[in-house]
Amino acid sequence: MLKGSLGAAALLGLQACASTAKVAQAGTTPPPPAPGKRVSLLPIRVTPDQLIDVKCCIRPLRAAGPNLGTEMVGSTLVIHNYGHGGSGWSLSWGSADIAVGKALTVLPREIAVVGCGIIGLTTAIVALQAGLKVTIYARDPIQRTRSFRASGSFTPDSRVALSEQAGPAFGDLWERMARFSWKAFRTYIGVAGNPVEFSDSYQLSDTPITRRPPAAPDPAITESFATKGLPQQNSEFGHYSDRIRDIVPQAVPLAPEDNPFSAPYATRASQMYFNFASYGHLLMSEFFARGGQFVMRDFHNPAELATLREKVVIHCTGYAARDLWQDKTVIPVRGQTGWLVPQPEAHYGVRYKNVSLLSKSDGVVVMNNNPDLGEMLGVGNSMELPTKADIEEGLKIIAPVFAPAAARGA
Template sequence: MPITGLPRRQWLGSSVALGALGLLGACAGPARRTGLATDVPPLIAARADRISRITVCLRPFRAAGPRIETETLASKTVVHHYGHGGSGWSLSWGSAAAALDRAPPVQGIRVGVIGCGAIGLTTALVAQERGAIVTIHAAAPVSQARSARASGSWTPSSRIAKASDVTPAFAAQWETMARTSFARYQGMLGLPGMPIEWDRFYGLTARDAPPPAPDPIGFAELDNRIADMEPQGDRFETGDTALPYTRVHTKPNLIFNVASYGDYLLRLFLERGGRLEIRSFSHPSQLAGLPDPILFNCTGYGARALWGDTSIVPIRGQIAWLIPQPDALCSLYYRDIYVVSRRDGIVVQWLGHDMAQGYGRTDETADPAEARHAVEVLQSLYRGMGYAARDA
């Protein structure tokens, strides 16, 4: 799968040829558009001067999948819960339930959660639901954690493991985590600030696109296990030689407006009586001084340094953020770029042509040239669709 776990192979694969579906009305946009209104991505003003910031994040990848296991440290039980690759937001609720299942019963017990990203927050909330008294100890709250620099879409199998290391037990556990999380998200639709919502995804196959490159890393592909749960959408040939793309895969796409979603989770945790303490740990022995007998280690990529876990491989990912456009909420893939036009900003990411992009890179410095390239590719899509230079 390409970066975010979006099933590129699915939209590059067999397509249902629906043919040209008629022209839109003349006032609806460029005359060269073809198809139903929902077959055409809305216009995003893709210009380099609309880049408001560039962020970089390291996905905490483990070939065997996330580490969810228990260890004894002095008199404490430590439940390790990290290594969710490119799927941390998507799998968080189900993964948190799996981590709690491995811990001793927490009803009425003081629990410490180390980390306040997607995984730490959901672990803390599930622990509260099971009756624990929870304190989060973290170097940074969610708004400053790496989780805040994610694309924010439902990608439960993105860089979650290597195919060669996936056991039947892990595949089954992954499916349970994905189904549990998906169900939780359906219960969070329509909240103030729209932390979770459905948008429309457009997978556009460029006219002269090279064939998909083989995946040199060998990431696991597990999505077919949950194919019954998700809307699969439509695939069709545009039949319009004027368009810069020949095939379209369009479907509803579950997205996370990470700014409001992270804020919602943290508020919920505090409202339930949770405490947040900002502090950094440089060695596991420092955890022994915490008052909580049960600890959850949800430090993400930070676990590599804190616990000396060299099984965590960083996978660098950079986002060029364009100014939000509430009139153009959608997500799309085109020529190795992935875009999520969210309420809190438009994510534009260059994925590279194969799955090795960013693998093993620890560099979290922004690369403005890469950001500009990604935005220019998006701009070329809209120019190719006939939009004027002043629009895109």
Template sequence: MPIELDVTPSAPPFAADRLSRRGMLGVTAGGLLASGCATTSTRTTAARSACLPPVHASADRVIRTVAGLRPFRPAGFRVEREALGETALVHNYGHGGAGITLSWGTSRLATALGLPGHRGPVAVLGAGVVALTTARLVQEAGYPVTLYAEQLPPHTTSNIAGGQIHAYGHFDSDAVTSEWRAQLDAAYDYSVRRFQIMAGDEYGIHWLPTYVGGGSRGGPHMPDFRILDRSEHPFALDSVARYQTMYVETGRFLRTLSRDIQIAGGRFVVRRFAAAAEVAALPERLVFNCTGLGAGALFGDASLYPIRGQLAILLPQPEVRYAYNGAAGYMFPRADGIVVGGTYEKHVADPTPQPQDIADILTSMNGLFSGFRCS
């Protein structure tokens, strides 16, 4: 029975089939100097920029380990409308490793498919980031909304996400169409703009400089990208680039967005759907499917499969105000702890962190930061 809630480089790289989530890519403004890095008026800006506080990635600083399952489709996310009996069903799922990044954008595409001409209340399936952004856009268009989900925040896959605004690992290049790429561009542009106007402590969205280890090229949505001189960074790597992007504290963001939905009259109903016929029986005649991996069984999408990503959360280091991506893994600093990862394990459906994999992540991070040179 449904329950309605009334809530007022010395480190060894990862193996090729378990690459760091953002291993080939790479932001926080200001305050890059650690308290232990002496500066004088005669030092150059480049030298001061090279003085970054290292992350202490020892096992005794781990406060949590988690593993999330990314809902991956080779053909990329699915935003498509179809009829389910008398119900209009709009799909919005399959974002792979880009769920946070593309959430606002694909939700805008989905609502543009579903809302025109519709009258009456709207249902959203799911309570992860894509479901929440879809619900919020439905409300902004003036419709009442109910979200039906088996799990609510903080127990969703979105809560585990690292939160970097940079799309990664969400399609196979030989499986997508030019039409889908146009959707991707539109979704990316809108999402970035939407996150920009929400930046700040309330939603837990902040800009950080991101350092990228290894060969990398700039691209769209990578402001201020450039290859650094050796004097401009402390990493013991042959090639390092830096650019700016936003990071989302996923727990705070999901919690605050859920609050916004409730303040605007939205309802959350805890419910599991075993078959599409149960969705068709809902009183709402327009339903947005934002169930992520659940869409595979519920709506028969055989192309959808999980990619597991494991990470560890370390004790916070407020002085660390930069992020890192590279072959050694990734590091994203947040108020709730420093996130280090990760793995990219295709077709692995067990959401349990593996001790040896977590140990490998820490070893890799320690190798990266122990080689720091503060010029």
């Protein structure tokens, strides 16, 4: 479905780029590329031999949004920072800023952070930046956490709360976290190893693409979170991303000459994402370089936190808070990702039908979602074993996007 045959498309694209670069260096305005040569992309290889990993993870959804409350356990002040649904990477810095702000109100010299997923690690770094002595206690460093089994894009309002239960005030809190995080991520752009990057993300369709309004309630579904303790339909999920449209690049429709694919309809958006290997490594290095200490430890109940030397503890155990804190408001939302061999030469993302691909330096991440289920996919499911067949099915669905047009008879 890429326009032209593969070799020819790639070659034409490179020639067009090289000549424009030469003219631009000479200080003149580059001429527009010849028709049909405006944009060409190298195809992403999606054959089954490229699939090197399938990971499964649980999103920690709370109907009311993340728990940022405080409580005393014995003489220890515990500040919670867990339950970020499908948005933990995206909201991490802003959420850390709020949690550390609460810790600072009691003027501690040292604090403990329990948990070293993306929430615990960013919380620890923000606390170090504030001049505190910080020890992370966790049973796993970030590379072995659920966080490392996510997909890694800036998706700050993905299954983060239910609109009714979170209430209108949550929108303001969400916006504060999202804006703070967006700024923090930008400080990692351009850093060696590309921990945080932007790339083009194309949405392709066989029919015109319109901006989807939030799902309307289905009158046939009479149960809801209020009656069942679990959301029953997509319309229950909160959506807040319009609040930050002024800073986050929005999708633009592509004119036919700018559409590198032969799918008739396409949009392109600049998408910010995280390369887990380099970003995780960089954050751990930053934590240690600022004097942080890491202690591998497993806690079995809240009272054990009160035995720590530090009398201020920020609790960041994510989905595990359901067991450790007996917080049954944490709802599991299962999801999985497939990983293809890294293909840095094809640096972009594509969404077609229910499948998304994003080519990152740590691999090409593939997700096969179900358009009928939408955000309800995986809700209430805590099964953490991957099912490779779903990813293989997704690869088959998206493969025609990269087939030479001639092979499709286009």
